[in-house]
Structure formats: structure tokens, C-alpha cells
Amino acid sequence: MLQQFDAIPDGFLNARAQDLHEILERPTLIHLRGKNDQPLFISTLLHGNEITGLYAIQKLLKQYQQSELPRSISIFVGNIKAAQAGVRRLEQQVDYNRIWPGTHQSYLAEAHLMQQVTDIMHQKKVWASIDIHNNTGKNPHYACFNKLQTEFISLAGLFSETLVYFTTPKGVQSSAFAELCPSVTLECGLSGEKSGVDHAMQYLQKVLTMDDLNKPLHKNLKLFHTVARVKIPEGYSFGFEDDATINLLPEIEAYNFCELKTGTELAWVEPDSSAYLQAFDDDEREVGRDFFEYTSDKIILKKSVMPAMLTMNTQVIRQDCLCYLMERLSLPQGG
Ligand SMILES: [Zn+2]
Numbered sequence: 331m332l333q334q335f336d337a338i339p340d341g342f343l344n345a346r347a348q349d350l351h352e353i354l355e356r357p358t359l360i361h362l363r364g365k366n367d368q369p370l371f372i373s374t375l376l377h378g379n380e381i382t383g384l385y386a387i388q389k390l391l392k393q394y395q396q397s398e399l400p401r402s403i404s405i406f407v408g409n410i411k412a413a414q415a416g417v418r419r420l421e422q423q424v425d426y427n428r429i430w431p432g433t434h435q436s437y438l439a440e441a442h443l444m445q446q447v448t449d450i451m452h453q454k455k456v457w458a459s460i461d462i463h464n465n466t467g468k469n470p471h472y473a474c475f476n477k478l479q480t481e482f483i484s485l486a487g488l489f490s491e492t493l494v495y496f497t498t499p500k501g502v503q504s505s506a507f508a509e510l511c512p513s514v515t516l517e518c519g520l521s522g523e524k525s526g527v528d529h530a531m532q533y534l535q536k537v538l539t540m541d542d543l544n545k546p547l548h549k550n551l552k553l554f555h556t557v558a559r560v561k562i563p564e565g566y567s568f569g570f571e572d573d574a575t576i577n578l579l580p581e582i583e584a585y586n587f588c589e590l591k592t593g594t595e596l597a598w599v600e601p602d603s604s605a606y607l608q609a610f611d612d613d614e615r616e617v618g619r620d621f622f623e624y625t626s627d628k629i630i631l632k633k634s635v636m637p638a639m640l641t642m643n644t645q646v647i648r649q650d651c652l653c654y655l656m657e658r659l660s661l662p663q664g665g
Pocket residue numbers: 376377380427463464
């Protein structure tokens with residue numbers, strides 16, 4: 331069940347992510363009034379161990395303790411139980427960033443909650459939406475968006491020159507809110523790093539003082555779009571040493587946002603195990619054969635692509651994916 335507040339709850343501004351449960355027992359929506367009453371929506375902790383958003387919001391709000399906010403803000407704090415445990419999600423939970431309107435699992439209780447948040451923000455005529463995340467590999471800070479429209483690219487481009495357009499997975503917060511207003515997902519590097527907190531905070535502050543997102547786009551923006559999501563099939567063991575069936579090369583973590591050549595080696599595999607990688611396109615079709623080639627003991631790239639979110643965190647690889655594969659996209663002309 332959702333809980334809502336019309337003021338900053340006591341203790342919120344200084345709480346650590348793992349202690350939030352002492353103040354907020356469940357997913358919480360906090361509405362704060364500002365000069366312009368069309369609210370900016372900010373969501374954080376959809377993944378419990380991605381804490382940068384919370385700390386950026388706390389820093390932002392502390393700056394306005396003695397003065398009026400330029401614009402109303404609605405803050406959604408998502409998976410507080412997972413934050414307590416310091417994990418992306420608890421084993422028995424669903425991923426809080428796959429159950430927003432548009433999800434394939436709209437029957438779930440958690441999906442009803444996200445629908446409720448979306449409906450409330452629709453009623454409030456939400457102005458823009460920012461969902462703040464972290465990732466585990468070596469990635470630049472970048473922003474993701476779900477509609478190829480100027481306001482979306484402009485909102486994303488205020489955070490980073492590196493932008494990723496995607497339409498799957500379904501049920502993510504930014505794609506649900508894309509139906510209501512310009513929306514963006516921020517990827518702020520490693521969780522809790524000061525540089526990421528400061529960057530996110532400065533970004534929030536900038537957006538908060540803007541009236542119009544319909545600005546001409548910077549020419550130096552680098553746009554990519556995801557073409558596939560790579561998974562390791564459930565039935566195979568994997569790791570980064572040489573004792574599993576699929577042994578990923580440790581250097582792959584340095585491959586994020588690098589254009590990789592055909593033939594790049596990704597993993598050593600147990601000979602004759604017929605181990606493989608799965609790749610799912612936007613329609614959830616398995617298209618691994620388009621991207622990977624197999625020799626008796628290696629997995630190599632069949633075509634040139636650019637990966638994102640490659641990580642050595644095996645739990646993330648199992649619970650989410652190994653990486654996304656991307657291709658370059660040119661900027662839309664005009665409007
Ligand atoms: Zn996340």
C-alpha cells in the first residue's frame with residue numbers, strides 16, 4: 331500500500347538508505363509545494379542498493395529549507411525493504427522498475443501501487459519525471475529516455491552527452507511517465523559515489539529552475555539505442571575465473587560504451603558444453619545468433635556493437651542481465 335505525505339517526513343533529510351525503513355515503512359510519495367505548481371517527479375530506490383538518488387534529493391531539499399521551491403516536487407521512494415538489506419530487490423520481490431504501467435505483470439500488487447503513483451501524478455499534471463539509478467560496472471554517467479522527441483532528448487542531454495534510447499524492457503518508470511510528460515532515467519555510476527551524488531543534485535537543481543524543455547539540442551550529444559539485452563541461460567554456471575561452464579573475460583567490464591570489433595572475445599566456455607549467450611531484441615525474440623559466434627571453446631562477437639552496463643557483479647548478471655548491446659542513432663531533425 332502506498333503512503334503519502336505533504337511535507338518532508340521527520341528524519342528524512344538525514345536518513346541513510348538502509349535506515350529509511352525506520353521512518354517510512356513502505357513505498358512513499360512525498361508532495362512538496364513550490365512556486366510553480368506543476369510538479370517535477372523524482373523517483374529513487376526503485377532498486378534498493380542504488381542510493382545516489384536519495385542522497386542527491388536530500389542535498390537538494392536542504393538547500394531550500396529556508397526558501398520556497400521554484401517548482402513543486404513529488405518524490406517517490408520505492409523499495410525501502412531492499413534498501414534496508416542493501417540489495418537491488420529481495421529474493422521474493424519483483425523488480426520495482428519492471429512493474430510500472432506498460433508492464434507484462436500488471437496483475438501484481440506492486441504493479442497496482444505503481445499504477446496508483448502514475449494516476450496521482452497524472453492528476454497533478456506532472457511536468458517532468460526523473461528516475462535516478464546506479465549501475466555496477468565501469469560506465470560513464472549517462473541518461474536514458476524512451477521517446478524520440480526534443481523535450482525528452484533535451485531533458486536527458488542536460489545530464490550527459492551520452493544518451494541511450496530504449497523501448498524494452500517494459501514496465502520501467504521512465505517509459506510509463508513518458509506517456510504523461512518528458513521523462514528520463516539517470517545512470518549515475520557506482521552507487522553512493524560522491525561525484526554521482528553531486529552530479530545528480532546539480533542536475534535536479536537545474537531542471538527545477540527551468541520553465542521550458544523545448545530547447546535546441548546540443549550538437550555534441552552522442553545518441554545510442556539498445557538493440558538487445560544479453561542474458562546467461564539459467565542452466566549454465568558462469569563466473570570470471572576458469573571453473574564454470576561460461577567463463578567471462580574480466581576485461582569485458584572495461585568495454586562499456588566502447589565500439590567493439592567483430593571477433594572480440596567475450597568468454598571461454600567448457601569445450602563441447604554447447605554453452606551460449608542469449609540476446610533478446612525489443613520484441614523479446616531471442617536473437618543471440620545475430621550477435622555471437624561460437625568456436626569449440628570461445629564466445630566471440632559476430633558483429634560490431636557497443637555494450638553498456640557490463641558488470642562483474644554475478645548477482646546483478648543473474649537478477650538483471652549481463653549487458654545491453656547498442657548501436658548509434660542520429661539526432662532527429664527539428665521538432
Ligand atoms: Zn537501477
